[in-house]
Amino acid sequence: MSFFRSFTFASLLMAGTGLLFPAASFAGDHHGSRGDDDDRVPPVTDPLTRQECGACHMPFPAALMPAASWQAVMGDLSNHFGEDASLPPAKVTAITDYLTRNAGRGSLSTGAPLTRISEQGWWVREHRNEVSPRQWEQVGSKANCKACHKGAEQGDFER
Template sequence: MNAAARPLAIGLLVLAFSAIVLGRAQAGGGHYFPPVAEPLVREECGSCHLAFAPSMLPARSWTRLLADLQNHFGDDASVDAATAARIGDYLTANAADSGGRRHGEKLLRGVGAASSPLRITELPKWVKEHREIRDAEWRRREIGSRANCTACHRDAERGYYDD
């Protein structure tokens, strides 16, 4: 390689490497789910628990959850019809099988096309990722339940679930 071509080759190599690193950073690795961007959803859902990323469940699951808010895992999370519609529109448009497909596809592996799971913590991929955690850990006061992602994943609110 002649001396004039060497800087060009090095520049192309640096550019290619940067594109790979930047691409992985933007994707957030294998455990990234874009956090809730809709203020209404963050406010309503996030007032009681982490506002889970819509890409963690299929649209049919979000529809099913919103249809029974008065019995939301033992609590009454009812909202007026207009608010429920806005929340539902956002969640289903960004669900794992809709707009959030790129991020939620791995999490939905093993979930049947007709299945409408209500708990992220019961998805086969979630169970596999957390299989080594003993039941006693989940019962610790600072964790409380399997749904308390922020107890172990400090960047969960930003969509990052890598340890």
């Protein structure tokens, strides 16, 4: 909790979805405070998570999905978006603990948790009118955050 309070991007309730918005700045004029550290999403600091979840893609910041989504991802690592990302049980437990403790707040009112950041309602809204089909084609995947957000690994999603 104190971890979260130290960041002013603390979640806003998103009506309708039951999900919480991870960054206050996303909701309004996100260009107005460019360069302000308060807009940053805390990057992954846990060494084990950085190592194991940063091997194939950048380690995605815990705050970008609610705990239920991380639990769903961590509960099915052998079937991880077409890859086998299995880990020994002790590592699974430790990483799940880190991700859920630092997760975005929010409860899912209905349905199964979304296992992609790029499926979360706020993410879809944030990108819908900002990226052309041609740009998506160039970066290959929505999950390729770093292709567009150079500072993504440091938790900086301004661009």
